[in-house]
Amino acid sequence: MGFWDKFFKKKSEEIEKIDIPESWDFYICSIEDRPASYYLNLALRQVAPIADKNKILWIEVKLNQPTEDGMSSPEEYDGLIELEDRLIPQVEQALHAIYVGRLTHNGLREFYFYVNENQYSESNIQKIIQQEENYQINFGAKVDPEWSIYCDSIYPNAFAMQSIANIHILESLEQYGDVLTVKRPVEHWCYFKTSEDRDHFLQKIQERGFEIVEQSKNDENENPYSIQIGRIDSVDLPSINQVTWELLELCIENNGEYDGWETPVIRN
Incomplete structure (x- = not known):
C-alpha cells in the first residue's frame, strides 16, 4: 500500500x-x-x-x-x-x-x-x-x-413531541400505581414574550375552565412572562393529549411556549 x-x-x-x-x-x-x-x-x-x-x-x-x-x-x-x-x-x-x-x-x-x-x-x-x-x-x-x-x-412536530413527553410522564405515574382515568388537579406552565400575549392567552384558557395558580416575570428568560394554570382533568393518554395539544396551540397562537404539566399520584 x-x-x-x-x-x-x-x-x-x-x-x-x-x-x-x-x-x-x-x-x-x-x-x-x-x-x-x-x-x-x-x-x-x-x-x-x-x-x-x-x-x-x-x-x-x-x-x-x-x-x-x-x-x-x-x-x-x-x-x-x-x-x-x-x-x-x-x-x-x-x-x-x-x-x-x-x-x-x-x-x-x-x-x-x-x-x-x-x-x-x-x-x-x-x-x-x-x-x-x-x-x-x-x-x-x-x-x-x-x-x-x-x-x-x-421527525415529530411540536404536537407529536408533546405526546411523547406525555407518554413518559404517564409511564412514571403508572410505576407508582396511578389510576390515570381518575380526575385530579393538573397544573401547566406557559411562557410568553409580552404581557399582552399572556393576557390574551389567559382570556382564552379561562373560557375553558382553567384557573390561574401563579404569574411571574423573569427578565433573564427569552419568554419572561410566565403563568402556572390548573384544572381538574383525567390524565390517560387520549385525555392529556387533548388538553396539552389545546394549550400548546394557544401558546403558539400567542407567541408563547408550553412547558409541560404535573399532577399528584392518584392510586384509587
Missing part, C-alpha cells in the same frame, strides 16, 4: 467513526386519515445533516397480517422483530448506513437509512432483501444532503 493509499484510507476511517447519538422513541400520528406509528432516533436531529450521508434509502416491507387499520398485528410481532434484527445490521454494514427509524402505516413497514451516495449499491440491497422469502420487499432512494426528509417529514 502506497503513501496516498494510507492517507485516503485513514480519511475514510475517520468519516466512518462519526459519533452517532441515540435517543429512540415512538410516536403516533395520522397520515392521509389513517393511523401511523414512527419509531425514530430523535437524537440525530442534534447532528443532522451529516455531510457524508447525503442520500436517504427506504426499504418497504409489506405486512403479512396487518390490522384492519393497516397497523402491525400481535400475530406478526415476532416475525417483524426477527426481520428487523436481520435487515438493519446487514444494510448498515453493506452500505455503511445510518439507520434513522421506521414507519408503520397502511399495511407497510418502512425502514429509513442515510448513506453516502458513492457507497449506495442497489445490488447489495437486492442481495439482502432476496434472503427474506417470507416478505414482499421493495426499496427506493433519493439524494437528500440536507436531511430534509428526516427533519421535515418524519
Whole structure:
C-alpha cells in the first residue's frame, strides 16, 4: 500500500467513526386519515445533516397480517422483530448506513437509512432483501444532503413531541400505581414574550375552565412572562393529549411556549 493509499484510507476511517447519538422513541400520528406509528432516533436531529450521508434509502416491507387499520398485528410481532434484527445490521454494514427509524402505516413497514451516495449499491440491497422469502420487499432512494426528509417529514412536530413527553410522564405515574382515568388537579406552565400575549392567552384558557395558580416575570428568560394554570382533568393518554395539544396551540397562537404539566399520584 502506497503513501496516498494510507492517507485516503485513514480519511475514510475517520468519516466512518462519526459519533452517532441515540435517543429512540415512538410516536403516533395520522397520515392521509389513517393511523401511523414512527419509531425514530430523535437524537440525530442534534447532528443532522451529516455531510457524508447525503442520500436517504427506504426499504418497504409489506405486512403479512396487518390490522384492519393497516397497523402491525400481535400475530406478526415476532416475525417483524426477527426481520428487523436481520435487515438493519446487514444494510448498515453493506452500505455503511445510518439507520434513522421506521414507519408503520397502511399495511407497510418502512425502514429509513442515510448513506453516502458513492457507497449506495442497489445490488447489495437486492442481495439482502432476496434472503427474506417470507416478505414482499421493495426499496427506493433519493439524494437528500440536507436531511430534509428526516427533519421535515418524519421527525415529530411540536404536537407529536408533546405526546411523547406525555407518554413518559404517564409511564412514571403508572410505576407508582396511578389510576390515570381518575380526575385530579393538573397544573401547566406557559411562557410568553409580552404581557399582552399572556393576557390574551389567559382570556382564552379561562373560557375553558382553567384557573390561574401563579404569574411571574423573569427578565433573564427569552419568554419572561410566565403563568402556572390548573384544572381538574383525567390524565390517560387520549385525555392529556387533548388538553396539552389545546394549550400548546394557544401558546403558539400567542407567541408563547408550553412547558409541560404535573399532577399528584392518584392510586384509587
